Amino acid sequence: xxxxxxxxxxxxxEKLLPGHEVVHTSRMGxxxxxxxxxxxxxxxxxxxxxxTVDQNIAYQQNLQGRKIAIVSLxxxxxxxxxxxxxxxxxxxxxxxxxxxxVIMISLDKNHV
Numbered sequence: 628x629x630x631x632x633x634x635x636x637x638x639x640x641e642k643l644l645p646g647h648e649v650v651h652t653s654r655m656g657x658x659x660x661x662x663x664x665x666x667x668x669x670x671x672x673x674x675x676x677x678x679t680v681d682q683n684i685a686y687q688q689n690l691q692g693r694k695i696a697i698v699s700l701x702x703x704x705x706x707x708x709x710x711x712x713x714x715x716x717x718x719x720x721x722x723x724x725x726x727x728x729v730i731m732i733s734l735d736k737n738h739v
Contacts, residue, residue: 696727
């Protein structure tokens with residue numbers, strides 16, 4: 628699966644999802660693109676999922692008709708140690724993600 632990491636996800640996270648083509652926005656030169664333009668650019672490049680820690684993106688973007696899905700990771704911070712416990716859940720959810728879907732992943736059972 629072709630996965631884009633949003634600006635707010637640490638770049639080293641690219642190496643934590645083996646079996647997927649994972650690229651950070653900075654590698655694409657998209658550091659300054661806002662959410663709507665970023666999603667459009669990602670779709671044009673064939674990305675299937677964007678992973679973010681932005682808690683509001685699901686409410687700011689209408690994903691109906693989009694070819695890309697969004698996975699929002701909820702953790703105490705956006706540091707690798709805070710995000711690492713979510714990798715198993717993320718890997719599992721990536722297997723069934725659908726275009727236009729927004730998935731929230733957290734260790735808090737109310738948000739998974």
